[in-house]
Amino acid sequence: MLKLATDKGRAAFADEALDSSPLAIRGLTVSYGQKPAVFSVDMTVRPGAMTAIIGPNGAGKSTLLKAALGIVQPLSGQVRCFGLPLSQQRGKIAYVPQRASVDWDFPTRVIDVVLMGLYRELGLLGRIRAPQMALATDCLARVGMQDFADRQIGQLSGGQQQRVFLARALAQEAELYLLDEPFAGVDAATERAIIAVLKSLRKAGKTVVCVHHDLATVTEYFDNVFLINTSKVAEGPVAEAFTADTLQATYGGRLATAQVDQLSRVPG
Amino acid sequence: MLADALLLQLGYNATLVAIGATLLGIASGVTGTFLFLRKRALVSDAVSHSTLPGVGLAFIVMVALGGDGRNLIGLLAGSALTAWAGLLCLSWLTRRTRLAEDAAIGAVLSVFFGVGIVLLTVIQTMTDGRQAGLATFLLGSTAGMLRVDAMIIALGGALTLALIALLRRPMTLVAFDPEFAAAQGLAVHRIDLTMMGLVMAVTVIGLKIVGLILIVALLIIPPVTARFWTDRSDRVVLLAGITGGMAGYLGAALSATAPDLPTGPIIVLTGFAFFAASLLLAPNRGVLAALMRHLRFQRRVHLRQGLLAMAQGQPIYERLTLRLLRRAGLARPDGVATDAGRARAAKALRDEKRWQVVRGDQTHEAAAALYDGLRDIETVLTRDQIADIDRRIGGPREVPS
Known part of the structure; x- marks a missing residue:
């Protein structure tokens, strides 16, 4: 039985469409203790598009992202990045964790955080020279934080912290950008700055995937959606997959029918 | 030795x-x-x-x-x-x-x-x-x-x-x-x-x-x-x-x-002496610096609240507020505002109204986010912007500053 499942997995990955996907996931199950947080999920991220991962609280959105990146160990399942195992593609992936996942009293400056995006490229002993500093400063400018380079990170507002995290991801110069709730708890100016940067990435042919919680902005911001509630509910272009039916299936009774109708009808 | x-x-x-x-x-x-x-x-x-x-x-x-x-x-x-x-x-x-x-x-x-x-x-x-x-x-x-x-x-x-x-x-x-x-x-x-x-x-x-x-x-x-x-x-x-x-x-x-x-314990105690000195004396994170910062901040808050109360003709009950106002020459010993006090109070009230306009105006969103009750509006907006706000509020053109 087990062998059969593995063979099936391989067959799926032999599919040529998957070789071009920036992130393809098959049969991914993650559990904390005995309860699966994510169960047998398949996902095929469309290249050059902006995809939102949507679902209610505790539906496994962040866990899906973390398991895809190997931050948490999945129970089963396979992940391919541009057709290859993750370990060979680390340089092509940039990750923006949830802002609340780190201690902002850590003794470091804004520019140092952005430079962390270059550690991989610099290696253990590579010195930080003018080109790296210029790149980091430029990334800060892209999120409108160039004036804060020398600040201690604890002095930043929530929105500014989020922008610094985004700048660090930009410094990685990746092909695929994975963001965990980038719009959670940020001010309107930050939300505009972030969405502008993400759209510029898409324009440059990069792929963006966000865990997203604000249903009202989905049609405005994203091309594709991935609806999840422990297992996958729907996946595809917003017009097809973000409908009253799929939302109802994802959220169950948590959204009133009137709300659902209204959300899925917002013009894109 | x-x-x-x-x-x-x-x-x-x-x-x-x-x-x-x-x-x-x-x-x-x-x-x-x-x-x-x-x-x-x-x-x-x-x-x-x-x-x-x-x-x-x-x-x-x-x-x-x-x-x-x-x-x-x-x-x-x-x-x-x-x-x-x-x-x-x-x-x-x-x-x-x-x-x-x-x-x-x-x-x-x-x-x-x-x-x-x-x-x-x-x-x-x-x-x-x-x-x-x-x-x-x-x-x-x-x-x-x-x-x-x-x-x-x-x-x-x-x-x-x-x-x-x-x-x-x-x-x-x-x-x-x-x-x-x-x-x-x-x-x-x-x-x-x-x-x-x-x-x-x-x-x-x-x-x-x-x-x-x-x-x-x-x-x-x-x-x-x-x-x-x-x-x-x-x-x-x-x-x-x-x-x-x-x-x-x-x-x-x-x-x-x-x-x-x-030797060991003496080394550790020496290290502790460095720690204790840093805990007390370090700028920013030291205990003394934090205390000074808190007191300064408390004084600013009390002065500001006192001035706003004065401007609106409300009585001031807090002793610290009264003492600070008196010491700054803004109030007489009996609590009545001096001339300087009246001028500063009027300015404080005026600034508060200006902030209200700023905070209600989408175009000033970035500035509005900086409002904390204490910040001088002049440090956030240009003179022209303030003049524009004053036109919207109406009232006297020139405000003592």
């Missing part, structure tokens, strides 16, 4: 001890910084207590093999072995069971230390092997320190520092943002273990001078002291090395000035 000690003029042994303690202080300060940044300072306590059974075991094995039971290298190797075992137990308990790290530390620390004490007691009853003196590993003893002991510390310390120089980036990244580190493909668990291995190395080479109970202080005090003075992790590392080295050097020198002063 102290001058002689500081200039290493108190003889061969005292000089060896001072050099050894300085090197140990530097190595432990630098290593401890990463532990501190990772918020796992107490792990060092479990590691150091786990060295004790190793000391006992090594002694027994060496005696059984017919050697000298007190060979330092043998004892250190044995202590490193059980410290590593303790570390692995701790890591396993934390990762694979539902025990939180603090509970796991308590369990590992007490069990390993207990086994160590049992072994030492057993050794006491053995007839040969010159067992006296093993207990000095608990609190350190520098009385019979040899050249080779100092060499071991120097070599071990240098190796530890070299490894840290090599791994400083991954260790910093893991300490600040382990998820991002993992997403970059770093083996977070392995880096953590390496860091703990370095802590273990420092603990083992420090057994001779400060002993296993007090080494924790040398790992933790320097980084927390350094943290008071800087907001950059690389400088915390540097300052912690300097603080640790100075504590080692001064402590060793101090303890050499009198015959019965124990």
